Amino acid sequence: MxxxxxxxxxxxxxxxxxxxxxxxxxxxxxxxxxxxxxxxxxxxxxxxxxxxxxxxxxxxxxxxxxxxxxxxxxxxxxxxxxxxxxxxxxxxxxxxxxxxxxxxxxxxxTELAVFWYKKAAAQGNTSAQLSLGHLFEKGEGVPKDMEQAVFWFTRAADEGDAGAQFMLGTLYEKGEGVPQDLVRAFGWYRKAAEQGNAEAQEGLANLSAQGVAPEAAAPAASASSAN
The missing domain is CATH 1.25.40.10 (Tetratricopeptide repeat domain)
Structure with missing residues (x-):
């Protein structure tokens, strides 16, 4: 395209x-x-x-x-x-x-924002999926739901959205909505960093400084079903 x-x-x-x-x-x-x-x-x-x-x-x-x-x-x-x-x-x-x-x-x-984001996200629009992830993470327009946040970030990340990949890296690094997993965090940061995401590049550098091995970092995305 x-x-x-x-x-x-x-x-x-x-x-x-x-x-x-x-x-x-x-x-x-x-x-x-x-x-x-x-x-x-x-x-x-x-x-x-x-x-x-x-x-x-x-x-x-x-x-x-x-x-x-x-x-x-x-x-x-x-x-x-x-x-x-x-x-x-x-x-x-x-x-x-x-x-x-x-x-x-x-x-x-924000309630109507969620309504229209969901319609776009259902058609595979990664920008809408990323936005839904942020709204579920913050609890704006919907009840705060980290499981749903991870679901929507994963949907977008699997389609190559660098912002969503960075967010998954952050969540795995902090253990928010998912069990803490620095190897997976490294993997998602690396995917986003390869697309030029500066925040992911910084996250990657921080994990590298902690000794996280890049050879082991291959994120296997999984997502729950959306509400």
Whole structure:
């Protein structure tokens, strides 16, 4: 997946799932965005979004959120994320959850954040899985539940999310939600560190200084079923 699509909304839906005009608008918007012609990208994505393309709705929301080609407008961003999420786009669902969690463009509501994160997470969205892990860890929007936190961190970590891998390393190092296991902690830190996660690199160095053997560090992830 190219960087543009990973940032903006996941894999492209097959052309057959979108009307031809909406698809054409998305492609034109994608090209303009890649050329940093944000004004043209905004125009193309707006046209496609109004035709009902959930990918374009998510990207348009992102542009309003970050002020690309337009003045930042959190309320507009929230509205377009909501339209995208309602059509089942997992990045639209994740971003809507994020807006609810942080209170951007709407009143803060962590319960609704959890609701939308779960919908996105069920589709394999690792950002949503990581966010759920943090909310269960902190007990925000849901009762504090370290077993569920570990479950969601593991789901995301198994898919290669460096932030989730770092969190698992931290939990195994401290023995929070799982039995303390420095070898597993080392293994997860190493996976995250290999992706450039600075905190994991620091954790790896600390465990190495304690004499944890890297040869033995091969994390075997296991997760409980989600509630």
């Amino acid at each position: 190219n960087a543009f699509l990973k940032l903006m909304g996941g894999a492209v839906l097959s052309a057959g799932l979108l009307s031809a005009p909406a698809w054409a608008g998305f492609e034109a918007g994608q090209l303009a965005y890649s050329q940093q012609d944000y004004a043209k990208a905004l125009k193309e994505f707006t046209q496609a979004a109004k035709r009902g393309d959930p990918l374009s709705q998510n990207i348009l929301a992102f542009m309003y959120q970050n002020g690309e080609g337009v003045q930042p407008n959190p309320a507009q961003a929230f509205g377009w994320y909501k339209k995208s999420a309602a059509q089942g786009n997992d990045y639209g669902q994740f971003n809507l959850g994020f807006m609810y969690e942080k209170g951007f463009g709407t009143e803060k509501n």
